[in-house]
Amino acid sequence: MTNTIASLAEIERVTRIVREVVPPTPQQRWPLLDARAGAEVWVKHENHTCVGAFKIRGGLVYFHELLSSGEQVRGVVAATRGNHGQAVGFAARRHGIPAAVVAPHGNSREKNAAMRALGVELIEHGADFQESLEFAQALAAERAWHRIPSFHRWLALGAATGSLELLRGAPSLDAVYVPIGLGSGICGMVAARDALGLKTEVIGVCSASARTYALSFAARKPVSSPVTTEIADGMACRTPVDEALGIMYAGVSRIVEVTDAQITDAMRAYFSDTHNVAEGAGAAALAALLGEAARMRGRRVGLVLSGGNVDRDVYAKVLGGWSPK
Numbered sequence: 001m002t003n004t005i006a007s008l009a010e011i012e013r014v015t016r017i018v019r020e021v022v023p024p025t026p027q028q029r030w031p032l033l034d035a036r037a038g039a040e041v042w043v044k045h046e047n048h049t050c051v052g053a054f055k056i057r058g059g060l061v062y063f064h065e066l067l068s069s070g071e072q073v074r075g076v077v078a079a080t081r082g083n084h085g086q087a088v089g090f091a092a093r094r095h096g097i098p099a100a101v102v103a104p105h106g107n108s109r110e111k112n113a114a115m116r117a118l119g120v121e122l123i124e125h126g127a128d129f130q131e132s133l134e135f136a137q138a139l140a141a142e143r144a145w146h147r148i149p150s151f152h153r154w155l156a157l158g159a160a161t162g163s164l165e166l167l168r169g170a171p172s173l174d175a176v177y178v179p180i181g182l183g184s185g186i187c188g189m190v191a192a193r194d195a196l197g198l199k200t201e202v203i204g205v206c207s208a209s210a211r212t213y214a215l216s217f218a219a220r221k222p223v224s225s226p227v228t229t230e231i232a233d234g235m236a237c238r239t240p241v242d243e244a245l246g247i248m249y250a251g252v253s254r255i256v257e258v259t260d261a262q263i264t265d266a267m268r269a270y271f272s273d274t275h276n277v278a279e280g281a282g283a284a285a286l287a288a289l290l291g292e293a294a295r296m297r298g299r300r301v302g303l304v305l306s307g308g309n310v311d312r313d314v315y316a317k318v319l320g321g322w323s324p325k
Contacts, residue, residue, distance in 0.1 A: 005251070006157055008195040014061045015161045021094075022049050022056055025162065027169045027302070032273035033286075038293050040300040042170040043274065046162055046307060047282055051086040051114070053234075053307030058158030058184055059087025063095055065154045066146065073097055075145035079136040081129055081181075081233040082111025083307050084150055089118030100145070102136040104128050108233060110311045128227055130238050151182040151241040159188030160195075166302055167192055167200065175201040176302035177285035180213045180255070181234050183244030185306060190251035200302075204248065204255040205288040207232045207263070214255045216240045217248055230324040231260045231267075231314075234281030234307060260324035262287040267318050270305070279310040 025048045033041045046054035066073065075098035078088045085101040092099035100121040103112060107124065115122050123139070126132040133150065140147035149155075167173065176193075178186040186204050193200050206214040209229035216223045222245060227236045248255075258266075263280050266287035270278040278286070285303040289296060310318075 005194040005247075006160060006191045011157065011160045011164050011192060011195055014064075014157050015164065017064045018057050018060050018158060018161045021060055024165050024169075025049060027166045028274075030274045033269070036269060036273060037289055037301070038297045039289070041289070042166070042173065042300070042302045044162060044166040044302060044304045045276065047276060047278060047305050051083065051090055052309045053083035053086070053282075054159055054162050054185060054304070055083040055087035055307070056090060057161050058155030059084070059091040061158035062148060062152065062154040063091040067095060071146065073146050075099065075143060076148050077102070077136050077140040077143065077145050078148040079103070079129065079133040079150060080115075081236060082108050082115070083234060083309060085115045085120060085122075086111070086118060088148055089115050089120035093119045100139060100143075102126070102132040102139065104132045108309070108311050111309055114309070128238065129236055151184055151244050153243075155184040156187040156191065159184045160191040161188075163189040163192035164196070166304070167196055167198060170302060171300060172198070173200045173302045174299040175203055175296065176304070177203045177205050177256070177288050178304045179205045179235060179281045179284040179306050181281065182237050182241055183213070183248065185304065186252060187244055187247040189304070190247055194251060201253045202251060203288065204252050205284045206255055206257050207235045207284065208257040208259045210236050210238065211257065212238055212240045213245070213248070214257050216245055217252070217255045220249060229260055229280070231263050231318075232280035232284060234279060235284065256288040256292065258284055258287040258291060262291055264318050264323040266290060267310075267315075271319060276305065277308040277310065277315065278305055279307050282307040
């Protein structure tokens, strides 16, 4: 997906691959959320997939395309903070392929447990995602296994299937907010928007404590940035991907930064207004909309609730009123 955008036919083709496992997730309006935001809000519930996050779409498409290419795959290696690893584990098990996934020390216990339940060999290494990624690269070379990147055209194509559902299922949207980890979700949204020929504004959302894509977007060149977020592990990347940046430069209008406190407020709002569980990254789009409520008042806005995989003790603390300082 360099700077070119996938055709509608291509997204529809991979949608058939996703549909073998994942039914369409709802795009839902919630009256209390509309009232809170002062806008017509359509939530894309990717927290309702079989792994609780949008990543399953990219995992299924990636494995299908990889195996269709004729490459002999002895095993696969990936790095993750959890949701990508679950997608890899799910798809690898479906095809009978061994999978090793590297996660940093201190990763979500429940995401780790979910990966192990999918048959993944989980390896804890590194202080953050970048160190896990570098270890995964070395491990793949050592084992002569295929390394699945955390951003790839096939992963973005998979994500585009959910974006296509939203953009077709909701009335014409003025804008849509999409959280950014390494970029497959927002690049998939740009692909779907452009394939449909819509004018919907695509707005990226980054953690103010993981700013690499916000800084890179502003500078129009890759800028690494330290990660200090306590709640948005799905956005905790310190080095951007050039390919993703190229798509964002061409198709994203702007990037909004949200604080950990705004994210925990949005997690509580999702539960109060919709009784849905949102992990930190999953609540980031709502946090951005609420932070720009005056700007978006009266408009029709889409939000990608990208995942709901948050540890029980963390979520209980958030619902009890805790916010990072």
